[in-house]
Amino acid sequence: MTKQNAVSVREQVSAEEWQMRVDLAACYNLVAHYGWDDLIFTHISARVPGPEHHFLINPYGLMFDEVSASSLVKVDLQGNRVMPSEYEINPAGFTIHSAVHEARDDAKCVIHLHTKEGVAVSAQKDGLLAISQQSLFPLSGLSYHEYEGVALNPEEKVRLVADLGETQFMILRNHGLLTCADSVADAFLNMFILQRACEVQLLAQSGGSELIMVPDAIVAGIKQAAQQVTRNAGGKLAWPGLLRKLERIQAPYAQ
Template identity: 50%
Template sequence: MTQSASQPDISAAEWQTRVELAACYRLAAQYRMTDLIYTHITARVPDAAGHFLINPYGFRWEEITASSLVKIDVEGKKVCNSPHGVNPAGFTIHSAIHRASHAAAWVMHTHSRAGVAVSCMEEGLLPLNQISLQFYDRVSYHDFEGIATNLEERERIVASLGDNPALILRNHGLLTTGGTAAQMFNNMFYLERSCEIQVAALSTGQPLRRVPDALARHVAQQYAGSMGEEDDMALEWAAHLRLLDNVHPGYKD
């Protein structure tokens, strides 16, 4: 199904965002980062100030398509004709970040097993391996305040995140942001992988060898200053999409 055939009132820019957001949902399902119908990935509509795209409430993430996504305003209210409902309470965390940072055009929040496990650990994400070191001094923490329905918590979430691309919501889950779908998903993919490795290492019961702070900081700087980083990310995103085109091609509908 093409954009022109299915949604003639939607701009080409919005349709591209819809396709990429649907891809993110399908990829998260493929990599087992879902929580049935809960949690969200959201994207700012590029040519409509104050409008965002979110998953239709009640859909499994592997069911989501470009056309089924729902357009909402910053309060989580629908601004388009859609037969699907939304979960306004679920948009509390996302709206906080979208409102506060224009750079955070994409926001992803998960309740994965490994992510929630690390969020329950007092020390959070540990500097144990090369993958996790890309988040050294680049991941923030936000204390648990209950189910995120209190709009007053939004300012505290924003303050906790600061300028970092990743946030661990203590006793809750993971969150990443990005200026593009590729950036946001890349951040979550490797944050999730870091959590999985940490849980696996802890499960051995063996003493852990942490990377010293000075070396961890150096590696983080290497990640931040890598030559061709954007090119590498583009190659990764293209690889994700090729996988998706093979196993879940219907995301573009």
């Protein structure tokens, strides 16, 4: 994507949409930086500010560290492009995202990943265990969705939305992780915490010793803290520092 093209896209959209494009592209670059990407096969989407139900998603074929604000594709709920783009999108990827966006007005950003640790925990019968402080935040509002194959069936959208309910954290069995929130920053922080909880769980299990479970009373009491930390200032506090990290590695998110 040339600089001229980048300016052209910026001139075609509102300031609010451009900011959402920058934040979403930064999220893609951060996922690549942390090694959570799966080549080109997972997705992060965000709703474009405004009355239209339009969304931004990655160009199918670009690696996550290549995604920029200008290269993101704008589509409607059916996955049709509503702004000229040289790129296509992955229909299987948008099936999951469109379902969440359509059902949840608060889900401005949806992140779905296939991290090694996330898939490993998703395949465990007991799922995420209350064995770390990191696990408690997702466990305060965690849902599960059973595996139904590659997400191409529109009928699965109804079941996925029903399973998600009002939660912001979901484990898709035998598949991966999903988080959502009303901002890119909060959705990313949710994923960071959920991913870290999965990493810690696998490390603890590999030690071979009996695990100490956090008491149910403490798990229940974390809900108030989870709301305060992950839904209020949490993501917004961490986000500027994450953007500075991307600047240091010359990531293309703002182009």
